[in-house]
Amino acid sequence: MTDSQPWPPGGTQGAGGPGAGEPGPRGEAGGRDRGDLGALLGQVARGDEAAFGVVYGQVAGHVFGVARSVLRDPAQAEEVAQEVLLEVWRDAARFDAGRGTPMAWVMTLAHRRSVDRVRSEQASADREQRAARADVPYDVVAETVAARLDAERVRRCLGSLTELQQESITLAYYRGCTYREVAGLLSVPVGTVKTRMRDGLIRLRDCLGVE
Amino acid sequence: MVSRFGFRRTDPHTLAGPYALDALGDADRARFERHLGGCPSCAQEARGLREATSQLADTLVSQPPDGMRERVMATAARTRQNPPAILPARAGWRGRAAGRGPRWGIAVACGVLALALVFGGFAWRTEQQLNQMRARSRAIATVLNAPDASMMTVTANTRGTATIVMSHRAGALVFTAARLPALPSSQRYELWLMDHTGAHAAGMLPEPRAGMTAPVIVSGLRSGDKFAVSAEPGAGSSHPTSRMILKVALPS
Structure with a gap:
């Protein structure tokens, strides 16, 4: 896997601090958990299509962004994003607040489905073809000030990790690599990658103020 | 390990x-x-x-392609939704009091509340009542789904247990009780929120069905409040007139 792009893709430092832009014209690509996503999911679970429309507005930009980052190919990313959003519709009643926040639930669905897709594709014959069409640069567009602030905060926290922690985490999350692949790419022992991922995530979690 | x-x-x-x-x-x-x-x-x-x-x-938020929203909404409209997953019963949950990890408790609380809803038997018919019921269910779901929701099980001084799920973020708690002593027909259980200025009426407990009361929502919760229940005459009192059968300091 060759790559000359910075991680996160399109993510340059200072890409949107406080007051760096006006609120976007659309509600999509919005900030994290600005609305009460948990309550909305409760409504979606009862078949409320309007509530699902609001949920879509809150999460679709994140879901598509994750799929696009891992899969690279926009058409496949859209396919996976649609599957994930329909899964949210179908399984809203199965969201369990005891296991995490609603946003983490949706993002876990999005990342897992993307990773599953990329790995099944890797196992198939068109792996080479994918390598050829991958790595087309694209813009990550946070349209609202809130979303830019969220992104900025995460980048700042990522920046506080050691280089190896940061590389291990970003290769796995943004590209969908397994820890063994990460070890190979970085030429470090697998045991080291596993511990760096955990230590790095603990530091990231504490920096982000996650409970 | x-x-x-x-x-x-x-x-x-x-x-x-x-x-x-x-x-x-x-x-x-x-x-x-x-x-x-x-x-x-x-x-x-x-x-x-x-x-x-x-x-x-x-850091990856990206504008979805044109038309994706319409495609997703249209597909959702013709896609059947899955029912909630069946929660495994946990033996001995009733014996657990506050202090147990609240997050694990919520799934149990939802099961208990769902049960209470069934036993509570809403035999209501009019559209207005149905709407009220839906609004109440939504308010209850908001508390249960709140990221800071915590649950406690409390034993009443008389008999029976109560389950409280509270969320400071939602400023509300959901209360349900099981096997409280039956009251004479002239009396009902009243709920109270108590602060340093005294007790404030917070609603009446519905009649139990099969020993369980349907969940009620108590809003206007503030940090430092205590929650209590007493038996009161008829439609309720503005101040408690009998000893509390249950009183608990809510975690702030």
Whole structure:
């Protein structure tokens, strides 16, 4: 896997601090958990299509962004994003607040489905073809000030990790690599990658103020 | 802990990072999830790490393609939804008082409340009443789904137990009780929120069905409040007129 792009893709430092832009014209690509996503999911679970429309507005930009980052190919990313959003519709009643926040639930669905897709594709014959069409640069567009602030905060926290922690985490999350692949790419022992991922995530979690 | 759940040579805890990043192969993932099932502290850590990784998505937010919204909404409109997963019953949950990990408690609370809803038997007919019921269910769901929701089970001084799920973020609590002593027909149980200025009426408990009362929502909760229940005449009192059968300091 060759790559000359910075991680996160399109993510340059200072890409949107406080007051760096006006609120976007659309509600999509919005900030994290600005609305009460948990309550909305409760409504979606009862078949409320309007509530699902609001949920879509809150999460679709994140879901598509994750799929696009891992899969690279926009058409496949859209396919996976649609599957994930329909899964949210179908399984809203199965969201369990005891296991995490609603946003983490949706993002876990999005990342897992993307990773599953990329790995099944890797196992198939068109792996080479994918390598050829991958790595087309694209813009990550946070349209609202809130979303830019969220992104900025995460980048700042990522920046506080050691280089190896940061590389291990970003290769796995943004590209969908397994820890063994990460070890190979970085030429470090697998045991080291596993511990760096955990230590790095603990530091990231504490920096982000996650409970 | 090293040799539990099939991880004889590798400390399973080191897999927490790769797991939260979806960087495990299928076999490793399945093994680690089995391990989580038997290790509550690992499950707790996995949740925290998963919250952290999910926030990495904040740096990737990207405008979906034109028309995706319409396609998703149209497909959803003709897609059947799955019912809630059946929650495994936990033996002995009633004996657990406050202090148990609240997050694990919520799933149980939902089961209890769902049961109370069934036993509460809403034999209502008019559209207006149905709407009221829906609004109430929504308010209850908001508390249960709140990220800061916590649950406690309290034993009444007289007899019976009460389950309280509260959320400061929602400024409300959901209350349901089981096997409270039956009252004479002239009396009902009244709920109270208490602060330094005294007790404030917070609603009446509905008549129990099969020993359980339907969940009621109490809003206007403030940090430092106590919650209490007493038996009161008729439609309720503005100040408590009998001894509290149950009184609990809410976690702030």
